[in-house]
Amino acid sequence: MLKMKNQCEQCHAKTGLADIAFICSFECTFCEGCAQKMSCTCPNCGGELVRRPLRVKSPIAVAASQLSKTLLGRK
Ligand SMILES: [Zn+2]
Numbered sequence: 001m002l003k004m005k006n007q008c009e010q011c012h013a014k015t016g017l018a019d020i021a022f023i024c025s026f027e028c029t030f031c032e033g034c035a036q037k038m039s040c041t042c043p044n045c046g047g048e049l050v051r052r053p054l055r056v057k058s059p060i061a062v063a064a065s066q067l068s069k070t071l072l073g074r075k
Pocket residue numbers: 008009010011012013030031032033034035
């Protein structure tokens with residue numbers, strides 16, 4: 001599971017679970033404005049910054065639905 005950092009590492013703007021944020025493969029996290037200023041390149045590792053998927057459910061809700069699908073899917 002991704003670690004969902006809730007702050008831009010550059011300007012410390014809030015990047016909550018439902019906010020648009022950009023991350024690199026090492027999960028360095030930046031707000032949209034900083035990512036665009038840096039041409040979507042991570043200043044820490046030089047990697048590509050991509051839009052982080054929004055998380056709209058709690059991990060527990062998702063785990064419960066994955067589990068129930070697994071149980072129901074077994075015949
Ligand atoms: Zn920022």
